[in-house]
Amino acid sequence: MRPREDPAQRLLLYNLCLDPAAAGSTEFIDQEGNSAVRAWFAAPVKSLGIHSRFQVETRRANPFDFLLEGLERVPAAYPEALQPVLCAYTEGPPSGAVEEFARAAAQEAGGGTLEFLRILNRRIFDSLRYRIRDHGRPLAAGQTLQAGEGSCRDFAVLFAEACRTMRLAARFVSGYDTAAADGDRADMHAWAEVYLPGGGWRGYDPSRALAVGDSYVAVAASLTPELAAPVTGSHGGNGGSVMETAIRLTVE
DSSP: OOOOOBTTEEEEEEEEEEESOOSEEEEEEOTTSOEEEEEEOSSOOSOOEEEEEEEEEEOOSOTTOSOOOSOOBSSOOOOTTTHHHHHHHHOOOOOHHHHHHHHHHHHHTTTBHHHHHHHHHHHHHHHSEEOOOOSSOOOOHHHHHHHTEEOHHHHHHHHHHHHHHTTOOEEEEEEEEGGGTTSSOOOOEEEEEEEETTTEEEEEETTTTEEOOTTEEEEEEESSGGGGOSOOOOOOSSSOOOOOOOOOOOOO
16 A cells, blocks of 8 residues: 655655544564554454545666666576566466567567567567456466457566566566546556666656656555555454555656
8 A cells, every 4th residue: 555665756644544443553664664554453444444545756767777786688597686576577387489589589589678578568568358357356367368368467477478588587566557647537557577787767657658757656566566565464253355446646
């Protein structure tokens, strides 16, 4: 719920309110550097309202404001000192279709890293149909290729896995795209980030064919989409549960 703070964005205001109030809560940094809150309750409740309000200043007008250091070609080979830290982000489940898709992009790029990322982003955008899917986990990358369509979270998973076949460290990001501001419907958005020495984690949005700049607000990033979800938890009792969301997004 709390947008991250980094050189690309500055958090100016943040407030989180639970209704009913929790018996206790703690705010902490999770295993991947995201801000999180864990709350607990002294007695059963029939409903829970979570209200988050924030204001963010986005600061990265140019997503290419860096010099790439020593990772000019794919398949990538990170410096030895970075390999233990990034190894989890460079290894993905094997998928022949995804590897073939990635290799075609790498071949078109002539093996250049930044050109590969640009072409991969564009290939997903051009060759797959984008559709809104309100419910459900992201599809596996191979499933998205087979279906020929997907949501933003499906495209983000596909982009990240294709990067990993080229040994590039990649992760899933959830947040907001200000293209949805002031419209009838605002939703959270998903994209991917790739670790590029000299630039750090840099975002790519295959559902828009864009490198991520100051029109995006990142909230959480993780190796797996489940760990970047805005809300997780459990409930008891014999009945089911329903979750409703409403997002208002404005740009000043």
